Amino acid sequence: MLSLKKISLVQFKNYSGKSFSFHKRIVGITGRNGSGKTNLLDAIYYICFTKSYFTSSEAQNTQYQTNGFRLEGFMDRDHQEGKIVCTLKDGKKEFALNDEAYERFSQHIGRYPAVMIAPDDAEIILGGSEERRKWLDALLCQLHPGYLDHLITYQKILQQKNTLLKTMNGQGGSQDTLLDIFDEQLVKHGTPVFEWRRAFLPGFIQQVQKLYDYLAGKHETVNIQYQSGLHEQTFTELLAANRYKDMMMQRTTGGIHKDDLQFVLDDHPMKTSASQGQRKSFLFALKLAQFEVIKEHKKFPPLLLLDDVFEKLDQDRVSRLINLVSSPVYGQVFITDTHADRILAAFKENSDNFQLVEME
Numbered sequence: 451m452l453s454l455k456k457i458s459l460v461q462f463k464n465y466s467g468k469s470f471s472f473h474k475r476i477v478g479i480t481g482r483n484g485s486g487k488t489n490l491l492d493a494i495y496y497i498c499f500t501k502s503y504f505t506s507s508e509a510q511n512t513q514y515q516t517n518g519f520r521l522e523g524f525m526d527r528d529h530q531e532g533k534i535v536c537t538l539k540d541g542k543k544e545f546a547l548n549d550e551a552y553e554r555f556s557q558h559i560g561r562y563p564a565v566m567i568a569p570d571d572a573e574i575i576l577g578g579s580e581e582r583r584k585w586l587d588a589l590l591c592q593l594h595p596g597y598l599d600h601l602i603t604y605q606k607i608l609q610q611k612n613t614l615l616k617t618m619n620g621q622g623g624s625q626d627t628l629l630d631i632f633d634e635q636l637v638k639h640g641t642p643v644f645e646w647r648r649a650f651l652p653g654f655i656q657q658v659q660k661l662y663d664y665l666a667g668k669h670e671t672v673n674i675q676y677q678s679g680l681h682e683q684t685f686t687e688l689l690a691a692n693r694y695k696d697m698m699m700q701r702t703t704g705g706i707h708k709d710d711l712q713f714v715l716d717d718h719p720m721k722t723s724a725s726q727g728q729r730k731s732f733l734f735a736l737k738l739a740q741f742e743v744i745k746e747h748k749k750f751p752p753l754l755l756l757d758d759v760f761e762k763l764d765q766d767r768v769s770r771l772i773n774l775v776s777s778p779v780y781g782q783v784f785i786t787d788t789h790a791d792r793i794l795a796a797f798k799e800n801s802d803n804f805q806l807v808e809m810e
């Protein structure tokens with residue numbers, strides 16, 4: 451079992467300096483709007499993923515008028531304590547486990563898995579393809595240790611190749627050898643990412659379907675279609691076929707960086723056809739299925755971070771969700787709400803496993 455025992459936040463968002471101790475499986479976090487409930491969840495996410503769930507800008511994570519922050523967390527994973535320290539100072543970030551600094555932050559990902567369900571998640575359905583790739587990548591890099599390294603290397607090579615295509619300014623010929631070398635590297639690092647993405651989805655969708663039916667309280671067929679230029683041809687063939695077009699467009703127009711997922715409800719794209727309620731049920735099903743997959747893979751449940759679910763779901767769905775996460779097969783769950791009474795009532799049957807943290 452994985453649990454967070456304690457976390458300290460210094461100059462992280464609205465926290466000048468504060469520590470929280472957790473000693474129960476279900477942790478309710480209450481306080482008025484703007485009191486820092488989401489920021490606390492984000493700090494927990496941060497020490498698991500070496501970055502914020504909400505922003506890639508460290509300036510936004512740093513308390514206004516300061517030049518850095520520090521997060522310290524104590525995890526217990528199968529009775530082994532892990533002390534995680536992250537410091538950001540003058541733009542330089544360091545991450546250490548048990549006082550040993552990581553050379554690459556990617557080494558930390560997956561060690562303490564977590565799943566966040568937050569209001570902004572609707573973007574996974576409504577936003578551009580980048581949102582969906584980001585979601586899938588964050589999931590798969592927790593399952594396959596090599597995934598993130600391949601992806602990071604792929605993105606670096608892609609950038610270098612695109613810079614070359616720009617400097618060529620549409621003039622073909624002279625740089626073919628260099629472009630061939632870049633393409634070879636893109637194939638080497640992109641193909642395993644494609645294979646992992648492709649292999650993952652068929653089994654995953656069955657779990658999403660089961661959870662969707664449970665949360666929605668009825669059956670509607672949901673599906674996830676993996677859209678990739680690599681279904682019909684190999685990556686080498688795709689890059690060769692696009693060579694001329696890429697030179698004209700001055701960027702790499704095909705590859706795993708263009709993959710997308712189409713979420714489908716009863717044969718219609720969810721983005722344009724689903725109601726708000728259906729989208730919400732699907733998002734929760736998606737995230738809870740993510741939770742289950744990580745749990746199966748790791749043989750212990752990840753931390754579950756639920757932000758503002760009482761405001762987002764109707765009463766029936768909230769009750770089903772609470773029922774689900776109250777079960778001991780779920781691990782440590784953090785759940786925020788503005789109303790202490792509501793959250794206490796929701797977990798009254800489980801009061802022995804429940805702890806309330808009240809923000810000032």
Ligand SMILES: Nc1ncnc2c1ncn2[C@@H]1O[C@H](COP(=O)(O)OP(=O)(O)OP(=O)(O)O)[C@@H](O)[C@H]1O
Nearest residue numbers: 463464483484485486487488489510511512513514
């Ligand atoms: N970098 C920062 N420095 C200082 N304060 C910040 C920073 N970023 C955000 N805040 C403050 O944090 C507060 C928001 O905190 P948070 O979103 O965690 O609140 P919340 O308790 O989840 O609220 P709600 O119930 O409305 O969801 C705001 O008052 C905001 O001004």
